[in-house]
Amino acid sequence: GESVGLHLPTLSVQEGDNSIINCAYSNSASDYFIWYKQESGKGPQFIIDIRSNMDKRQGQRVTVLLNKTVKHLSLQIAATQPGDSAVYFCASGRQLTFGSGTQLTVLP
């Protein structure tokens, strides 16, 4: 079956620095990926998505990079802020398969 995983369970960054959160997937046929952010006590919140015909997509302070050759995607957050502290998930497919999540902690 398809699996989607994240490389690091935790990531700590200084406020103002850039954050990079990585994700790997197993199914080379996966053609749609989404990044979600989940704050404590809340449901996952959509951040950005990317289709397999793209290798980069930018949003507000976020960029997602997709490398289909090595089946890897990353989420880059520019100028990380305290409000960015949350668990970040990558997911793929309509029947979303989620990775285990990376807990991002922003240090003052």
Add this chain to the structure above:
Amino acid sequence: KAGVTQTPRYLIKTRGQQVTLSCSPISGHRSVSWYQQTPGQGLQFLFEYFSETQRNKGNFPGRFSGRQFSNSRSEMNVSTLELGDSALYLCASSRGGEKETQYFGPGTRLLVL
């Protein structure tokens, strides 16, 4: 536009009981998916309903069931509750297309004692 709403937000039940959770999707969304989130297993897909029909199903026992109404609102039922059913139950709605983004509700936290 209002987001996905779920009721109740918190629930405490005892083993053997049954529970029904409700989800109201974003207006215009016809697909509702349900997920279970636990610290050990992460987010796991339960099932998806589209136009009142179950379209996809995850690997959960038959104690977990759902339905969708003509207004796209969905309910999920768990019968004969077990301690391991304690979890955050999330629903997500989308327009229903293959690559449509799913938007999540705040979840219902179920505690089984």
